[in-house]
């Protein structure tokens with residue numbers, strides 16, 4: 001059994017990807033299960049095999065501790081640690097090749113507070129895991145600074161959650177071929193990205209910061225591994241799953 005964590009900014013397409021990966025792997029007769037780790041999830045597009053909401057829900061925590069949605073989610077994720085062993089046992093009870101694990105929209109809380117990474121490492125200690133970090137294609141194409149900030153968020157998460165990670169651009173069925181090419185070019189060529197940023201920005205301090213950030217990104221190996229995917233058309237799914245398998249296998253060979 002391998003774990004695949006689906007991470008990414010709010011609305012980037014994590015739950016849709018969980019649903020579509022389950023469908024895609026099932027078609028290929030690869031046994032998989034889905035796990036929802038979002039206590040505040042509403043109207044999930046799939047029926048999770050294992051659901052954190054069976055243990056804790058955002059509404060319950062908000063009511064019990066008299067909190068609003070933001071404080072409630074922080075508390076819910078902190079409380080999640082109490083149930084994580086049971087969730088892990090539930091996952092291990094299935095004889096599947098992959099557990100696809102959907103994570104909360106406010107990923108910042110999940111990834112940056114101490115309990116978020118603890119929850120992930122508790123499961124990943126026993127189930128070799130990798131992660132997919134989704135970069136919202138629709139938002140990225142709007143402006144290169146959107147793209148850079150999503151990527152930087154992805155790098156911050158990588159610091160806190162040290163799993164082999166593949167970076168994917170989501171929703172490419174909504175983008176033109178030109179737009180996809182443009183984003184890929186930004187990811188492969190830091191000078192191109194910098195030119196675009198400079199074209200749209202007149203503030204010299206922002207340009208200076210952008211230059212430093214682009215140099216940082218240029219040095220980040222994963223930037224050149226952005227995979228464009230669509231959960232509607234399954235574009236990029238073979239490459240995505242192939243890359244995840246390589247990452248997981250690479251991890252085992254190193255052990």
Ligand SMILES: Nc1nc2c(ncn2[C@@H]2O[C@H](COP(=O)(O)OP(=O)(O)OP(=O)(O)O)[C@@H](O)[C@H]2O)c(=O)[nH]1
Pocket residue numbers: 008009010011012013014015016017103104105106170171172173174229230231232233
């Ligand atoms: N066309 C298209 N729409 C998508 C795709 N992936 C997600 N969407 C849409 O984008 C919206 C957000 O998708 P979700 O899967 O709920 O995103 P999420 O990251 O789980 O959102 P949160 O859990 O709230 O952070 C929904 O309306 C989806 O239908 C895709 O590949 N193509």
Ligand SMILES: [Mg+2]
Pocket residue numbers: 014015016038041102103104105
């Ligand atoms: Mg979701």
